[in-house]
Amino acid sequence: MKAASFDYVRASSKKEVLQLLHEHGEDARILAGGQSLMATLNMRLTQPKVVIDINRVEELNRIRNESGYLAVGAAVRQVQLTDRAELAREVPLLAKALPWIGHFQTRNRGTVCGSVAHADPSAEIPLCLVTLGGSVVLESLKGKRREVPAAEFFQGLLTTDRQPKELISEVRFPLAQDGTDYRFQEIAMRHGDFALVALALCLRADGAHLGVGGVADRPVAQTLPLGDELPAALNTLAWSLGAQDDVHASAAYRRQLVRELGQRLIEEPSHARPR
Amino acid sequence: MHAPAEQRSEIELELNGETRHGRTEPRTQLCDFLRHDLGATGVHVGCEHGVCGACTVLVDGVASRSCLMLAVQADGRRIDTVESLARDDVMNDLQQAFSRHHALQCGFCTSGILMSCVEFLQRVPTPDEAQVRDMLSGHLCRCTGYTGIVRAVLEVAGQRQSGESQQNASENPNDV
Amino acid sequence: MSDHSTETRADGSHIGRSQTRFEDQALLRGLGRYADDLATPPGTLHAAVVRSPHAHARVLSVDVSEALALKGVRAVLTGEDVKRWAHPFPVGVRGAPMEHWCLAVDKVRYVGEPVCVVIAEDRYRAEDALDLVRVQYEPLKPVIDPEKAAAEDAPVLHDAVGGNVVNERHFRYGDPDQAFEDADHRVSIKVRFPRNSCTPIECYVVVGQYQPATGVYDILSNFQGPYALHSVMARALNVTSNRLRLRTPPDSGGSFGIKQGVLTYVVLMGLAARKAGAPVKWVEDRLEHLQASSSATNRVADMEAAVDADGRVTALRYDQIDDCGGYLRAPEPATFYRMHGNLTGAYGIRNLAVRNRVVLTNKLPSGLNRGFGGGQMYFALERLMHQVARQLNLDPLEVMRRNLVPADAFPYRTASGALLDSGKYADTVDLALRDGGYQELIQRRDRARAEGKLYGVGLCAVVEPSISNMGYITTALTPEQRRKAGPKNGAVSTATIGIDPLGGITVHVSSTPQGQGHQTVVAQVVAEVLGVDPASILVNVELDTGKDPWSIASGNYSSRFAGAVAGAVHKAALQVRARLANIAATMWEADAERVRFAGGKVFIEDGPSLGFHRVAGTAHWSPALLPDNESGGLRETAFWTPPQLEAPDDDDHINSSLCHGFIFDYCGVEIDRVTGEVHIDRYVTCHDAGRLLNPMLVDGQIRGGFTQALGVALMEEFAYGEDGSFLSGTLADYLLPTAPEAVEPLILHTETPSPFTPLGAKGMGEGNNMSTPVCIANAVADALGRDDIQLPLTPSRVRGLIGIDEPPAPEGLEPLAAPRAGGPALQARDSVVVPASPQTVYDTVLDPETLRAIIPGCHALELEGENQYRADVTVGVGMIKARFAARVRLSDLDPPHSLRLSGSGDSAMGSASGSAHVTLVELDNGHTRLEYVYEVDVGGKIAAVGGRMLQSASKIIIGQVFNRLAQRLTGKPVGGGLWQRLRALIARLLGKGDAS
Structure with a gap:
């Protein structure tokens, strides 16, 4: 279980990264935390010609709180966010979701943008980004810098709007809004596993904005009415996700969790188990 | 740094306090390099896809899977492996507690677990059991059922705390 | 819980002490x-x-x-x-x-x-x-x-072979037919035990x-x-x-x-x-290991019990199929026969009928796995006993008690020939109930149920065999075949103790330990006999068949260490001590019987004393001082085999193991009604493993085995698709319990020494792999009132047992197709609308240039025959890509209505084949709706590591083909893909803005 050969370039600036991406496009892979890429390299599921290491690009290792969002750079590790005391105030949903991601040892190296780039349908960070209505900033050497809404960025299983020559230079999480209660809940086979169903919630007096991960081929968020209409709306949401059977859970189980856990999460805050 | 495919590039790193050199291909996993080139066979390889945790080492003090890093990425870094823990042939408090609590059987997963514990106890000096188990969830142990490991970590945390409070007490000039 | 390291025995004895391990320092x-x-x-x-x-x-x-x-x-x-x-x-x-x-x-x-x-x-x-x-x-x-x-x-x-059943044997002990005829009740159950592995x-x-x-x-x-x-x-x-x-x-x-x-x-x-x-x-x-090393044998068992009105079981009938995979790899079909002598478990059941069939299937060959044969057998037997209680409306505990082998019956010969060496089963049960708080657990259950919770209590009793009879496997042969092959039996163990010229003691055992701490226990045993510090002894456990003593029973399996290997070590140590006593007695002109060994000295009470190394050294340095029957040098090899392990007799009675420990477990589980998660509220496991040589190591074995068994009960399974693809190829797919899932059992002990082993110890360490899966299954059965319990009890499966009463799908959101049951043999349907007539679409598809253009990642397409092509294709999703040498074929041509597009190929990442049946429907506006139903089979690495994503990935790749076709016909990307349509639909249904 050893990777195929590739050239390795340790970039020292964003410019260099963009140049390399421009040169190699589809044949290049960005190595940030490596928590997904390295495993797929080792298994030869991916065989890039060039691996561009951005771990030492200082300008990509920045977290900024500005203009109503928290911008997280491409080289920022998940642990840097868990260590950020202000996060619970800035982006409480993300603060609640982070402990559910993998394990302490993988959060130590795994990056926030790497998780977004990989676009695993069960991943927590893309789910938060979509639920909060965040965005992804893409840059390339020759093209225009683009800011893509998260809901458009994720296009399906491991598939995103990123073009081969583009770098996800940062992702932007909208800051907490007054009067909104943020909740996160996940059911997995084990602690730290891929979610069978993950739910992210922004609850306001007039409605619930519920994000679902692990069911559709991408994270999906939907605004739902509260009160008597909620069960029917949850049912519609559950069926709309195209849940599928796999070795760990049935489609019916996943739909049922969307309905019942969704209702629990919206109506009974105590059911949001912290980790 | 540009390391061409199929060529061995020179790297330098600090392994357990010593400066070490080696030549490696870009694709070589850090764990393979540490074991087979630098002789740190205490680093164990159990899955090569970042799940089992046996290959965990400290990279600049941070617990990391060495199968999910390239050896070339360690260039210029400080790497600590399980071999660094004992001093002058005496096991450290954590190692001793592992033995007392029968926290290992085959010992294959143990090296990685110890290295996670090293960083964890620095970050969380007074953990409760749930926190210890959460930290251990990044490791697979097939022999012990984790009981001894949890007890050992909690005991060492307690000992270090009381040791520190004693030390603080004795350093206090008013405390005569 | 006691801290073992500080525990010392009052008598200063090493055996039975929780000695911390000598292995630990290096590890x-x-x-x-x-x-x-x-x-x-x-x-x-x-x-x-x-x-x-x-x-x-x-x-x-x-x-x-x-x-x-x-x-x-x-x-x-x-x-x-x-x-x-x-x-x-x-x-x-x-x-x-x-x-x-x-x-x-x-x-x-x-x-x-x-x-x-x-x-x-x-x-x-x-x-x-x-x-x-x-x-x-x-x-x-x-x-x-x-x-x-x-x-x-x-x-x-x-x-x-001509068929897949490679071995079939029928056994009858007592008169099962009569017993079933006379029975007040007949209770039956059919169970399946899954494939799993303890995965080192x-x-x-x-x-x-x-x-x-x-x-x-x-x-x-x-x-x-x-x-x-x-x-x-x-x-x-x-x-x-x-x-x-x-x-x-x-x-x-x-x-x-x-x-x-x-x-x-x-x-x-x-x-x-x-x-x-x-x-x-x-x-x-690890990928190789999971798909192609070894696993436990999966089993299908049909069981029936003949039961009298009081719940006494008078006969058992087993009809079992063991699935040994693609080949019968030695020692299979041992999964059946290791347990053959104790098929009646802990119960005194005299009538037994057995039909064992060994089949081969397209799975990896099965083999030894901790608890070998026991997990399978007890899952059937103890589910059946639970079912007996349920059907007769009796307390499961009462049913078990009424059937246990009585204490005065030991050594007890079972119906199928095992000689249960020792035990006090009823007393052990009582001890477990008392010290484990059984009554209180039942009250907890009642309270939880009163609060509307799903709570169940499960029990099980297990006889844990150890030290296998090397002849048990020949029970798979007929008596005639056995006579031809010659009798096989016994379990020879061996140990060697060498003492060097300066008195250094080195012990060699051929037990090839894998982490159990054999070196420590061997040192304890030798230290006890020779009166030296155990830490001074070196134990070598490497085995070299070119120069070390070994025999066919050597190795690390069937929990043979404590009974057989430690026994051989003890025997070798006694041989050494006898020689040293003889040497010392000659020097001191005393009776050898009076020579004592303690504290590193050899001495006579109130008499002469010498350091151990001096006496031992005499054998090397001063042969002249040796007694006449001494030839000098000091190395003793002991072989030991128990006479009780005889070959199977002509009536197929087999004492399949030398020792039989007893385990009684019970647990309480609470089940989350919504998520189906099984929470183990309390687990009590009470063991009688004979004399314990090192209680700390014993408890370590129990905890480890218990946690593996917890995995078997709740999450572990080697999953195969119906197409034979292996779906558990990574440790993110084959799930082992981690620390947060692990549960701390309450461990209780009682010690009834074995009369058949030198130290009275029985083997242990596999018992919970036999008892725990079924104990948890019984608790879940109790909580849910269900009989059809299948492992692993994943949240999804348990929720299915609770029942999912789904509200119907809103119109337009009905699932597109029900996937074929099980596996990645994916089947689904989709459609796309193109602004062209069916005839145009049809002609376009038949054009090779089009085909090349619409197959994603097609580097080359070469005509091979009519409507058959050879293609070089790179397909994938996201960063995951594989290059296939593929064959593409168009068939079932019915222009301009329908056709079939198929492809298959191999790549370094595995094989894939897919086939889509396409129907062209002309719409009112003259456009065409392409409706396609597709099936995909994926094998090799892709299936093994990507199981979670296969459905979605197939959908993307197949969808690409038809979207590219539409694009080619219209010259621009087509909107209105499934997802876009769904979003519009949801928005309409909810009367809200666009779903995002």
Whole structure:
């Protein structure tokens, strides 16, 4: 279980990264935390010609709180966010979701943008980004810098709007809004596993904005009415996700969790188990 | 740094306090390099896809899977492996507690677990059991059922705390 | 819980003390010497194995030329080499002309089966070359379900055998027919036990060397025994057994039975070394390990009990099928026969009928796995006992009590021939109930239920066999076949104690431990007998068949250490002590019986005293001082075998194991109604393993086995698709309990020494692998009031048992297609609308240029025949991509209404085949709706590591084909894909804005 050969370039600036991406496009892979890429390299599921290491690009290792969002750079590790005391105030949903991601040892190296780039349908960070209505900033050497809404960025299983020559230079999480209660809940086979169903919630007096991960081929968020209409709306949401059977859970189980856990999460805050 | 495919590039790193050199291909996993080139066979390889945790080492003090890093990425870094823990042939408090609590059987997963514990106890000096188990969830142990490991970590945390409070007490000039 | 390390025994005795382990220092400091840590000879090459992506296929051709041309590749071992140099592995049952070679020679019969070995200068290069070996397969229909495999019309794995049932035996003990006729009640249950594995964290390692001058294969491997398999390996290598020198490393990273399965790779790497003319090292990786090492045997069991009105079971009927995978690999079909003597469990049931069938299916060969045979057997028996109580409306505990073997009956001969050595079953049950708080647990259940919770209590009783009779496997043969083959029986263990000229004590045992702490216990036993400090003793556990004492029963299995190996060590120590006492007595002109050994001294009470090393040294330095019957030097080897382990008799009675411990477990579980998660509220496990040699290590074994069993109960399964693809290929798919899932059991002990072992110890360590899965299953059955409990009890499965009463799908959101039951044999439908007439669409599809353009990642398309093409295609999702040598075909042509588009191919990542039936529907506006129904089968690595994503990935790739077609017809990307349509629909249904 050893990777195929590739050239390795340790970039020292964003410019260099963009140049390399421009040169190699589809044949290049960005190595940030490596928590997904390295495993797929080792298994030869991916065989890039060039691996561009951005771990030492200082300008990509920045977290900024500005203009109503928290911008997280491409080289920022998940642990840097868990260590950020202000996060619970800035982006409480993300603060609640982070402990559910993998394990302490993988959060130590795994990056926030790497998780977004990989676009695993069960991943927590893309789910938060979509639920909060965040965005992804893409840059390339020759093209225009683009800011893509998260809901458009994720296009399906491991598939995103990123073009081969583009770098996800940062992702932007909208800051907490007054009067909104943020909740996160996940059911997995084990602690730290891929979610069978993950739910992210922004609850306001007039409605619930519920994000679902692990069911559709991408994270999906939907605004739902509260009160008597909620069960029917949850049912519609559950069926709309195209849940599928796999070795760990049935489609019916996943739909049922969307309905019942969704209702629990919206109506009974105590059911949001912290980790 | 540009390391061409199929060529061995020179790297330098600090392994357990010593400066070490080696030549490696870009694709070589850090764990393979540490074991087979630098002789740190205490680093164990159990899955090569970042799940089992046996290959965990400290990279600049941070617990990391060495199968999910390239050896070339360690260039210029400080790497600590399980071999660094004992001093002058005496096991450290954590190692001793592992033995007392029968926290290992085959010992294959143990090296990685110890290295996670090293960083964890620095970050969380007074953990409760749930926190210890959460930290251990990044490791697979097939022999012990984790009981001894949890007890050992909690005991060492307690000992270090009381040791520190004693030390603080004795350093206090008013405390005569 | 006590802190064992500080515990010392009042009598100063070492045996029975919780001595901390002498192994720990090295292992904790990273100084262990595991197989992959040891130095290899200069010039050692590295192997990688080409494996089958198909579950069942004929191997048409193997082309290694490109691989050999790669820089750094030294040789490729193929089936042809193997046929020239080797033999198939001997098979443990007669009359089944099944050939199992270490490489596939004609067919492949499971995903992951070795087809070639590439030998290169390092592992990375060897893997580069794997991708260059071209193997042509002709896929055959696989069979995965053992019951289907046993049917007449099933695809046959081994043509020479003619069917898939390779062994069938019927047994009758007592008069079961009469008992069933007389019974007040008949209770039956049918259960399935899944495939799983205790998955050691260290995988297989083999370093093969071949010495042409002597014809010796010298092979190092973390093999665990039993060494009866040495003969199997030697026969396969086609050498006399002294020409297979098999060595084990000092340390091994766990085994739990699984490292028995490395035997086929020992042979393979021996041959690889011969082919390469150099030492060859192979380190199995985790993907190889999960798909192609070994696993527990899955079983289907139909059980019936004859029960009287009081709940006394008068007879049992077993009808069982064991699924041993693609080949019957030695020691299979031992999964059945290890437990044969104790099929009646802890109960005094005199009438027994058994039908055992062994079938082969397209799965990896099964083998030893901790609790071997017990997990399977007790899952059936103890579910049945639970069912008896349910059906008769009795308390399960009462039913168990009424059937237990009474204390005054020991040693007790069971119906099928086991001699249960000792036990006080009823007392042990009482102890467990009292000290584990059973009454309080029942109250907890009642309270929880009153609060509306799903709470259940499960119980089980298990007789834990240890120290296998090497002859039990011959119970699979008929008495006539056995007479022809000659009787097999016994369990020879061995230990050697050498004392050097300065009194240093070195002990060697052939128990090949894998982490259990044998070195510590051996030192305790020797220290006790010789009166020295256990820390001063060195214990060597490496086994070298070229120079160490060993026998067929050597190795680490059937919990034989405490009873048999420690017993042999004790015997050897007594031999040494007798010689030393004799020497000392001669020096002191005293009676040898009065010589004592303690505190590192040899002495006579109130008399002369010498340091141990002085007396021992005499044997080396001063032979003249020795008594006449002493020849000097000091090394004693003891062999020990218990006389109770006899060969099966003509009526098929077999004392399958020497010792029989007793375990009584119970637990309380609470189930989350919504998520289906099973929460273990309390687990009590009470063991009688005879005399405990080191209680700390005993509890460690219990906790480890218990946690593995928890995995078996709740999450572990080697999953196969109906197409035979293996779906649990990574440790993110095959799930082991981690620390947060682990539960702390309350462990209780009682000690009834075995009369049959030198130290009164019985084997232990496997018991919870037998008891815990069924105990938890019984608790879940109790909580849910359900009978159809199947492992693993995943949240989804449990929620299914609770019942999912789904509200109907809103109109327009009905699922597109129900996927075919099980597996990745994916089936789904979709559609796309294109602004062109059906005839135009049809003609476009038949045009090869179009075909090339619409197949995603198509580098080349070459006409092979009418509507048949050869294609070079790279497909994938996200960063995951594979390059396939594919065949594409258009068929079932019905212009301009429908056609079938199929493709299949192989890549380094595995095989894939898909077929879409396309219907063209003309719409009112003259446009065409392409409706397509597709099926995809995926095998090899892609299925093994990507199971979670196969459905979505297939959808994306198939969707690409038709969207590209539409795009080609319209010249622009088509909107209105499924997702867009759904979003619009949801928005409409909810009367809100766009869903985002």
